[in-house]
Amino acid sequence: MKTLQELTRPNIWALKPYSSARDEYKGITASVFLDANESPFNMPHNRYPDPLQIEVKKKISQIKHVAVENIFLGNGSDEAIDLVFRAFCEPRIDNVVAIDPTYGMYQVCAEVNDVEYRKVLLDAHFQFSADKLLAATDDYTKLIFLCSPNNPTGNDLNHDELVKVLTTFDGLVIVDEAYIDFSNQPSFLNRLSEFPNLIVLQTFSKAWASAAIRLGMAFASTEIIGILSKIKYPYNVNQLTQHQAMEMLHRYHEIVSWVKNLQKERELLEEEFMKLPCAIEIYPSDANFFLAKVTNAGAIYNYLVSQGIIVRNRHTVSLCANCLRVTVGTRNENKKLLEALVQYKPE
Numbered sequence: 001m002k003t004l005q006e007l008t009r010p011n012i013w014a015l016k017p018y019s020s021a022r023d024e025y026k027g028i029t030a031s032v033f034l035d036a037n038e039s040p041f042n043m044p045h046n047r048y049p050d051p052l053q054i055e056v057k058k059k060i061s062q063i064k065h066v067a068v069e070n071i072f073l074g075n076g077s078d079e080a081i082d083l084v085f086r087a088f089c090e091p092r093i094d095n096v097v098a099i100d101p102t103y104g105m106y107q108v109c110a111e112v113n114d115v116e117y118r119k120v121l122l123d124a125h126f127q128f129s130a131d132k133l134l135a136a137t138d139d140y141t142k143l144i145f146l147c148s149p150n151n152p153t154g155n156d157l158n159h160d161e162l163v164k165v166l167t168t169f170d171g172l173v174i175v176d177e178a179y180i181d182f183s184n185q186p187s188f189l190n191r192l193s194e195f196p197n198l199i200v201l202q203t204f205s206k207a208w209a210s211a212a213i214r215l216g217m218a219f220a221s222t223e224i225i226g227i228l229s230k231i232k233y234p235y236n237v238n239q240l241t242q243h244q245a246m247e248m249l250h251r252y253h254e255i256v257s258w259v260k261n262l263q264k265e266r267e268l269l270e271e272e273f274m275k276l277p278c279a280i281e282i283y284p285s286d287a288n289f290f291l292a293k294v295t296n297a298g299a300i301y302n303y304l305v306s307q308g309i310i311v312r313n314r315h316t317v318s319l320c321a322n323c324l325r326v327t328v329g330t331r332n333e334n335k336k337l338l339e340a341l342v343q344y345k346p347e
């Protein structure tokens with residue numbers, strides 16, 4: 001791996017972060033706060049939230065067995081994705097490499113930041129080869145994006161190839177584990193000390209059933225977390241979100257049972273879906289959704305909309321011609337989808 005200083009944009013490396021009122025005063029004994037120009041009315045929402053989200057991080061630390069210094073929290077994983085571009089990629093000079101197809105936000109953030117985005121096509125089984133990916137890199141490649149289980153394909157990426165990228169690439173490797181809770185593969189979370197160039201992304205939006213609160217997690221070395229923390233907006237995670245995250249973290253056992261439920265429902269739904277006349281193939285899934293090739297994705301998508309059921313049409317995505325991405329819902333929601341599709345008559 002190159003040194004972190006070599007990988008970081010010089011202006012970011014040199015940056016002295018904004019110091020907020022609540023950064024400067026960190027004690028807990030005071031009872032009169034006249035330092036931040038807040039209103040004294042409308043408790044408790046009159047106060048700025050903790051800019052470092054210490055309580056939430058401590059609880060995440062206990063559950064995930066990762067030290068607080070190795071955790072960054074943001075406004076969804078999307079914030080962490082944007083910040084790694086802003087921290088490490090010099091616009092119009094540096095580039096990033098990613099598998100294709102994958103989560104669309106990596107490319108959007110690359111384009112917003114004017115950073116070249118290089119795609120390497122997956123194979124017919126939606127797997128990747130470390131050598132092919134590394135062949136697309138050059139001296140200016142700062143980041144590689146890997147998503148496992150991958151979206152929209154649903155499958156785990158090959159673990160040995162992931163390790164090969166982590167050990168061979170001299171830039172940073174982002175492993176997006178948004179769907180890891182649904183997978184039987186081990187997370188890379190407990191291997192942060194082994195791979196100083198690893199950034200693991202997870203989120204409250206999927207297994208944690210809290211997409212509305214916008215809370216994403218990035219896990220990495222203390223040095224990488226330090227850089228992300230110094231360039232984020234000071235109060236990037238609001239108080240309502242921090243409060244609700246604590247609620248959900250205390251309900252951890254419930255989340256585990258929701259995950260088990262959805263894994264079971266996915267199996268049942270896949271089994272029935274395969275029997276439909278419009279189904280051609282269901283691709284193996286390790287997530288809370290699956291990708292299915294159907295006879296005519298556009299027509300079936302429109303038909304389902306007319307029945308009040310929304311799935312995701314992925315027809316225009318690489319390797320996904322005539323594919324729909326179906327999220328696993330409750331037993332009853334899945335039943336409604338199947339009943340509608342049984343009734344579907346091609347024009």
Ligand SMILES: *Cc1c(COP(=O)(O)O)cnc(C)c1O
Pocket residue numbers: 075076077078079103147150151176178202203204205206211215216
């Ligand atoms: C849904 C999803 C996320 C979550 O993004 P948030 O901003 O945390 O809601 C991240 N990565 C992938 C691949 C996803 O599918």
